[in-house]
Amino acid sequence: MASQKASAAKAGAYDWPAIIKDLLGTAFVSLLIMVPIVAYKSVITQYSLVLVSRWTEVFVILALLLGVRLFMHLFVWNRAPSPVAADAKPAGPAKASLSERIGPWVFPLLVAVAFALPFLAGFERRPIDLGIYILTYVMLAWGLNIVVGLAGLLDLGYVAFYAVGAYAYALLSTVYFPYWFGDGMVPWAFYITLPIAGLLAALWGVILGFPVLRLRGDYLAIVTLAFGEIIRLVLINWFDFTNGPQGITVPKATFFGLPFKAGDDGFAAFFGIEHNRIHYYVFLYYVILLLALLTYFVTNRLRRLPIGRAWEALREDEIACRSLGINTTNTKLTAFAIGAMFGGFAGCFFATRQGFVSPESFVFIESAIILAIVVLGGLGSQIGIVFAAIAIMGSFELFRELSVFQEYLPEGTDPVHFRMLAVGLAMVLMMRFRPRGFVTRRQPTVFLKERKAVSGDLVKEGHG
Amino acid sequence: MATANKTPVLTVEHVTMRFGGLTAVSDLSFEANRNEITALIGPNGAGKTTVFNCITGFYKPTEGKIALRHADGSEFLLERMDDFRIAQHAKVARTFQNIRLFSGMTVLENLMVAQHNKLMVASGYTVAGVLGSSHYRRAEKDAIELAKAWLEKVRLIDRADDPAGDLPYGDQRRLEIARAMCTEPRLLCLDEPAAGLNPRESEELNKLLRAIRSENDVSILLIEHDMSVVMGISDHIVVLDYGQKISDGTPHHVKSDPAVIRAYLGVDEEEEEKDALAAKAVAEAVGDQA
Numbered sequence: 001m002a003s004q005k006a007s008a009a010k011a012g013a014y015d016w017p018a019i020i021k022d023l024l025g026t027a028f029v030s031l032l033i034m035v036p037i038v039a040y041k042s043v044i045t046q047y048s049l050v051l052v053s054r055w056t057e058v059f060v061i062l063a064l065l066l067g068v069r070l071f072m073h074l075f076v077w078n079r080a081p082s083p084v085a086a087d088a089k090p091a092g093p094a095k096a097s098l099s100e101r102i103g104p105w106v107f108p109l110l111v112a113v114a115f116a117l118p119f120l121a122g123f124e125r126r127p128i129d130l131g132i133y134i135l136t137y138v139m140l141a142w143g144l145n146i147v148v149g150l151a152g153l154l155d156l157g158y159v160a161f162y163a164v165g166a167y168a169y170a171l172l173s174t175v176y177f178p179y180w181f182g183d184g185m186v187p188w189a190f191y192i193t194l195p196i197a198g199l200l201a202a203l204w205g206v207i208l209g210f211p212v213l214r215l216r217g218d219y220l221a222i223v224t225l226a227f228g229e230i231i232r233l234v235l236i237n238w239f240d241f242t243n244g245p246q247g248i249t250v251p252k253a254t255f256f257g258l259p260f261k262a263g264d265d266g267f268a269a270f271f272g273i274e275h276n277r278i279h280y281y282v283f284l285y286y287v288i289l290l291l292a293l294l295t296y297f298v299t300n301r302l303r304r305l306p307i308g309r310a311w312e313a314l315r316e317d318e319i320a321c322r323s324l325g326i327n328t329t330n331t332k333l334t335a336f337a338i339g340a341m342f343g344g345f346a347g348c349f350f351a352t353r354q355g356f357v358s359p360e361s362f363v364f365i366e367s368a369i370i371l372a373i374v375v376l377g378g379l380g381s382q383i384g385i386v387f388a389a390i391a392i393m394g395s396f397e398l399f400r401e402l403s404v405f406q407e408y409l410p411e412g413t414d415p416v417h418f419r420m421l422a423v424g425l426a427m428v429l430m431m432r433f434r435p436r437g438f439v440t441r442r443q444p445t446v447f448l449k450e451r452k453a454v455s456g457d458l459v460k461e462g463h464g
Numbered sequence: 465m466a467t468a469n470k471t472p473v474l475t476v477e478h479v480t481m482r483f484g485g486l487t488a489v490s491d492l493s494f495e496a497n498r499n500e501i502t503a504l505i506g507p508n509g510a511g512k513t514t515v516f517n518c519i520t521g522f523y524k525p526t527e528g529k530i531a532l533r534h535a536d537g538s539e540f541l542l543e544r545m546d547d548f549r550i551a552q553h554a555k556v557a558r559t560f561q562n563i564r565l566f567s568g569m570t571v572l573e574n575l576m577v578a579q580h581n582k583l584m585v586a587s588g589y590t591v592a593g594v595l596g597s598s599h600y601r602r603a604e605k606d607a608i609e610l611a612k613a614w615l616e617k618v619r620l621i622d623r624a625d626d627p628a629g630d631l632p633y634g635d636q637r638r639l640e641i642a643r644a645m646c647t648e649p650r651l652l653c654l655d656e657p658a659a660g661l662n663p664r665e666s667e668e669l670n671k672l673l674r675a676i677r678s679e680n681d682v683s684i685l686l687i688e689h690d691m692s693v694v695m696g697i698s699d700h701i702v703v704l705d706y707g708q709k710i711s712d713g714t715p716h717h718v719k720s721d722p723a724v725i726r727a728y729l730g731v732d733e734e735e736e737e738k739d740a741l742a743a744k745a746v747a748e749a750v751g752d753q754a
């Protein structure tokens with residue numbers, strides 16, 4: 001835009017005529033759009049169709065738009081147009097020292113808050129449910145982060161492994177365990193199936209991996225996307241095995257064999273406390289918290305092992321890896337398998353939490369959301385992912401509650417339907433202002449004297 | 465530890481590499497001797513990098529045979545092996561004409577990645593490593609020691625914890641050599657290591673390469689345009705032009721070979737009489753260091 005360049009060139013001094021011209025242009029275009037859309041609303045009364053004018057709204061929106069644009073002119077676009085010079089030297093070290101000083105405390109603090117949450121929430125059902133919901137996505141995103149963030153392979157079908165884990169639990173606990181071991185084993189089904197679900201998902205990760213790992217970039221993304229859809233379609237259509245779209249009702253998990261119920265053999269009776277349904281949800285909350293922490297610590301340890309370094313090296317430069325004798329096919333397969341394994345664990349947990357699985361839970365949009373969390377958090381950053389999950393899943397929840405917009409929406413629409421729009425907008429803004437996500441600095445896995453974080457613009461994103 | 469009896473470590477026999485209609489390397493044969501520095505030179509587009517890619521398995525030669533012999537007598541037919549197996553088992557390491565470092569990883573991490581296969585075994589293929597085995601921790605310590613030793617040699621020890629992408633160009637070149645050496649290779653292939661270096665840096669590179677050759681059981685194959693490096697350190701030079709070998713011998717021999725002078729100066733057949741003059745020009749240009 002001409003006005004931007006002009007004002008930038010003067011570096012500091014505002015180019016008022018250009019700004020005013022730009023604001024007038026903005027006003028003109030927005031009025032052009034708003035007059036037909038916002039200014040009049042047709043309302044069907046009992047007898048006729050009347051037009052209600054809403055000029056106040058028009059001017060409120062217009063004022064907001066102009067205000068934002070003026071703000072941008074004065075404080076954002078006005079800056080010297082050399083992001084390299086601005087970010088690299090002067091801002092870099094200062095920012096680093098701040099984030100490095102608080103950095104080590106962020107994760108322990110988050111964990112402490114997470115452990116205390118049921119108490120902080122006064123054992124209310126809603127916040128605990130929300131905690132379970134967010135933690136599930138944190139875990140999924142941490143799993144996908146291995147594939148996308150560390151190894152740099154774009155996987156759009158991650159939800160397939162989530163589905164494998166969920167159906168592994170559903171089928172084993174309702175069909176196979178009663179058949180093989182009798183009903184006595186069913187209370188233990190969750191604990192026995194959890195590792196099996198992970199292993200099955202990892203196996204599927206390898207099965208998917210073999211044919212697709214010769215592909216790169218866009219091709220890899222498309223094939224993984226198709227794989228995700230295939231799994232879902234098989235779940236829908238293989239009626240005899242999966243019960244098709246009707247889904248499967250799944251038994252609840254128990255506290256190491258003690259069911260959460262009112263009777264004498266229940267959890268509450270065993271511990272001599274009064275039965276309360278909330279116990280089950282608190283239990284689920286701690287289960288997913290522990291599973292997510294397992295994912296975190298295992299991934300963290302893997303990063304410091306040769307396999308993890310090879311993943312990151314693969315993301316940086318595949319050809320250099322091969323010149324150093326790294327079997328890149330195996331390295332990619334392990335990334336797929338281990339990422340899938342955590343997806344499988346999460347799926348198993350999801351099945352028991354929902355008490356019901358059906359193919360509808362494993363649609364593409366789930367993969368997209370998990371990927372969005374990884375990207376928003378900052379590729380490869382585990383802490384960033386926590387904040388991204390809270391932001392995205394939290395805003396989804398927020399949208400459920402917003403009836404403020406209701407008045408302006410056509411009859412029958414729900415603000416919930418706009419949540420993707422809002423997330424999309426948030427993503428666009430992120431990509432514009434923080435294209436590498438919340439946390440862009442990479443922590444090295446080994447150091448001689450001091451651990452210096454690597455600035456995000458040196459870290460590559462992988463080619464698929 | 466230059467050996468008196470020259471045994472070939474690498475034998476290239478009748479290698480041809482075609483890309484569609486273009487023959488980048490045609491019927492090339494040469495040998496590189498153990499513990500020697502062999503230089504591969506030639507004008508731009510002569511096919512030098514293509515030869516490297518055939519040796520290191522990144523290209524499969526259309527025709528021909530490439531054999532590598534270790535001192536213990538084991539032999540590898542490189543034209544049949546995958547690129548990463550050549551690095552892993554035949555122990556051939558390389559650098560790239562356009563540097564390929566892991567720029568988002570630190571200098572030390574780059575050298576740790578180079579020791580992947582060794583560490584992978586020590587970590588029990590990750591299983592023991594995840595469980596925190598002390599055996600792996602010891603192996604990792606040794607790997608860091610090796611990395612440190614190489615960082616001292618290439619004078620990058622002070623930058624060990626900095627991202628590789630932050631290093632200046634000359635340092636990146638030396639880091640790439642150190643990374644290749646951390647794989648403990650028997651044959652080190654360097655593609656234009658002096659490109660972009662100033663005279664002081666290339667003099668330093670000469671010293672480094674000589675030190676590498678004398679302190680390690682390694683043979684070096686070198687592509688280089690910088691004649692002061694080539695003439696200064698190579699024991700043996702192979703000259704390529706349009707994919708064909710036009711000369712092969714000691715630096716002294718190659719320098720006075722009319723075919724080489726023709727290729728470099730583009731002299732016509734009829735103007736042979738001017739060769740003597742041209743030879744003098746070349747000798748001045750390259751500096752008589754051999």
Ligand SMILES: Nc1ncnc2c1ncn2[C@@H]1O[C@H](COP(=O)(O)OP(=O)(O)OP(=O)(O)O)[C@@H](O)[C@H]1O
Binds near residue numbers: 486510
């Ligand atoms: N992958 C490829 N596909 C097609 N042609 C190629 C390929 N690689 C190399 N060539 C061609 O082979 C010829 C030799 O290229 P090569 O890179 O080996 O030359 P070089 O001797 O290394 O030159 P330079 O000194 O410029 O690095 C060139 O004509 C090049 O275009």
Ligand SMILES: [Mg+2]
Binds near residue numbers: 514
């Ligand atoms: Mg070349």
